Amino acid sequence: MLVATTAFTIPPRPIDRSASDTNDLVPVTATVDLAALRHNVRALQARAQGADLMAIVKADGYGHGALPVTRVLHDEGVRYFAVARPAEGVRLRKNGVADRILILGAPFPNDLSVYAKHDLDLTISSADTAAAACEHGPWVQPLRVHVKVDTGMGRIGLPLDEAPVVIRRLSGAPGIHLAGVWTHFATADEPESDFAQTQLDRFEAVLDELGADPSVSPDHIHAANTGALLTLGSRAHRHSAPLVRTGIALYGLTASRPLGDRIDLTPVMRLRARVTHLKTVPPDTPISYGATWRAPRPARIATLGVGYGDGYPRLCSGRASVRIGGTERPIVGTVCMDMCMVDLGPPDAPAAQRVEVGDEATLFGAAPPTLYDVADWAETIPYEICCSLSPRVPRRYVDASTDTTATGRVSPPSSRPQPRI
Numbered sequence: 001m002l003v004a005t006t007a008f009t010i011p012p013r014p015i016d017r018s019a020s021d022t023n024d025l026v027p028v029t030a031t032v033d034l035a036a037l038r039h040n041v042r043a044l045q046a047r048a049q050g051a052d053l054m055a056i057v058k059a060d061g062y063g064h065g066a067l068p069v070t071r072v073l074h075d076e077g078v079r080y081f082a083v084a085r086p087a088e089g090v091r092l093r094k095n096g097v098a099d100r101i102l103i104l105g106a107p108f109p110n111d112l113s114v115y116a117k118h119d120l121d122l123t124i125s126s127a128d129t130a131a132a133a134c135e136h137g138p139w140v141q142p143l144r145v146h147v148k149v150d151t152g153m154g155r156i157g158l159p160l161d162e163a164p165v166v167i168r169r170l171s172g173a174p175g176i177h178l179a180g181v182w183t184h185f186a187t188a189d190e191p192e193s194d195f196a197q198t199q200l201d202r203f204e205a206v207l208d209e210l211g212a213d214p215s216v217s218p219d220h221i222h223a224a225n226t227g228a229l230l231t232l233g234s235r236a237h238r239h240s241a242p243l244v245r246t247g248i249a250l251y252g253l254t255a256s257r258p259l260g261d262r263i264d265l266t267p268v269m270r271l272r273a274r275v276t277h278l279k280t281v282p283p284d285t286p287i288s289y290g291a292t293w294r295a296p297r298p299a300r301i302a303t304l305g306v307g308y309g310d311g312y313p314r315l316c317s318g319r320a321s322v323r324i325g326g327t328e329r330p331i332v333g334t335v336c337m338d339m340c341m342v343d344l345g346p347p348d349a350p351a352a353q354r355v356e357v358g359d360e361a362t363l364f365g366a367a368p369p370t371l372y373d374v375a376d377w378a379e380t381i382p383y384e385i386c387c388s389l390s391p392r393v394p395r396r397y398v399d400a401s402t403d404t405t406a407t408g409r410v411s412p413p414s415s416r417p418q419p420r421i
Contacts, residue, residue, distance in 0.1 A: 026394055027305020028273040032064050034072050034399035036266040036366075040250050041076045043264050047229055048244045051237045054080040054102065054222065056247030058088060063311075063386040064251055064269055065395050067095050072399075073250070074099060080243060086111065089120040102146055102180070106156045112136045116143055121179055123148050125156040130166045134173045145170060146180035147218075149206055151199040153186045160202055164209050171216045180220040180243070181207070188227035188236070189255040196232060207239065227255060230262045253382045257372050269386055270365035271393075273306035275324075275357050276339070280347050287341050288333025293318060300344040300352035301332070304361055309337040311389035312363060313378035316340075320377045321369055324361035325351035328368065 044053060055078050056062075061069040070081060070092060082102040083089050089101045102121040109132035115122045116136070121144045124130050133143055147167050150157030158166055170176050183203045187193040203223055210216045222243035224236035229244055237244050252267035254260040278300065281287075285295045295301075302324065308314045317335045321328040322342055329351055332343045342361065344352040364371045364385075375382045 027276055028271070028310050028393055029396055030063075030389055030393050031270045031272070031396045031398060032068065033266070033268050033270070034068065034397055036252055036268045037064075037069060037072050037250060038076055039264075039266050040252055040268070041073055041078065044226075044229070044244075044246050044249055045077070047263060048237065049234060051224075051242040051244045052080060052220075053078050054082050054243045054245045055250060056082050056104075056245055057092075058082065058084040058104065058247070059387045060088075062247065062251050062383065063389045065397070066092065067097075068395075068397050069250070070097055082245060086114050086118075086120060090114070090118050093118045093120070100144075100179075112143065116141075119144075121146055123156075124158070124166070124170065126158065127162055127166055130170055133176060134169065136175065142175050142177035144177045144179040146182055146220075146222075147178070149181065149183045149203060151183045151202040152195065153184045153199075155184070157183065160206060163206050167210060167218075168213060168216060171213075178216070178218045180222060181210075181218045182222040182243075182245075185223070185225060185228050185236075188225060188231055189259060190227075191231045191259070193231065196228065197235075200232065200236060227259065230254065230259055248383055251386065252366075253371060253386075255381060255383075260372075267364075267366045267371060269371070271306075271312070271363040271389070272360045272365075273304040273322075273363060275302045275355060275359045275361065276305045277303035278355070278357055286333075288317075288336060290334055293333045295343075298347055300347050300349070300355075302329075302342045302344055302355055302361070304340050304342060305338065306363065307336045307338045307340055309390060310393050311385070312340065313374065313380070313385070313388075315378040315380075316374065320363075320374065322361040322363050323365075323367070323369065324359065325354040327351050 055073045057066040057070055060066045079099045081099055082104050084105045086103050089103055092101055100121060104123055106125040107122055107129060109129060112132060124133060124145045124147045133145060136143060148157040149163045150159060167181060171178050183199065185196050185199055188196045200223065220241045220243045221239035222245055224244045226246045226249040228236035248254060249265055252265045280298065280300050281295050283295055283297050287293050287301060306312050312335060314335045316331060318332065320331045322331065324342060329342050329344055331340050333341050344355055346352065364374045371382045371385055374385050
């Protein structure tokens, strides 16, 4: 006999990345320095030479916390923000962010009402999306669109031959406001990239064709990202009413170390983990899964409460080092889901004698090892490391510029007016 059952689903809850009240129970913490964020945005504003910045705060502000980051940037004069998906924009709106928010990803035509309801700027990436926007009908206020032109990135965007036609159609459509025309570089992180210049030439050809039509008047033109700002310079944002989209540099990083030498940035995040266990082992003692490392001599081994479950890469096994006891010491054995092990040296070594259970080790920060180091060990880019930090890692916010320290909770929206642009 079959018994009827009632299906039900548990409604999703928003991720809470605030630090725990019982900090002693948390073995790993990411500290976010809001004063460093202020420093970086000011450096980028100076480099942009009067062009407005569009701050990219997707993926929860590259793992730093989109809400605290957005509020600091608003205080620093930023009025344009961008995220990848509508849900990210809705979350910002529900938490009091009133500035312009562009959704960078291609929309589903059936979801356009979300953009209208929450006053989110929409990327038009195809003729079909443009048609859906035109058919959507006017709301209380027009649907704000940014037309993406694919000049060579090959991801999303209108082909070069279609873009002028679609842009003209949108310019005259009721219920549509042409807020921007934009493109994205594929190789701008490479200094003096020939292909980046080719993309810029293609984009400017589209703009020149539209320039002869007085009915086409987008609010903004934006091509420059962080890489283009640092390699192409003003060539990438010499348009009328330009925006410069910047993401990774806000957080004190660039795609490569040499590119970072072109601007004065300060890393915003520091990752530290506490020692949860200490032991002295005899020579030839295996450490961690696979027994891939054995102590070459008597060794003092510290276990840290961090692993790939927190976003620290498993590829760092046997490659990485941490700063502990006033020096850098190697991670030995395989990085586990929740733990990794550090060789403090022989039992009589200074680090071995100084380190105690509960002490902190720095996995990356402004001083070595840096996030660039971790990215090199993990054979990836800095973006992936900070974006991959798990929600279970508490974010703790400090701001020396205002002499305040936050425990990781997001402060309530500012009481001062937040103008819509």
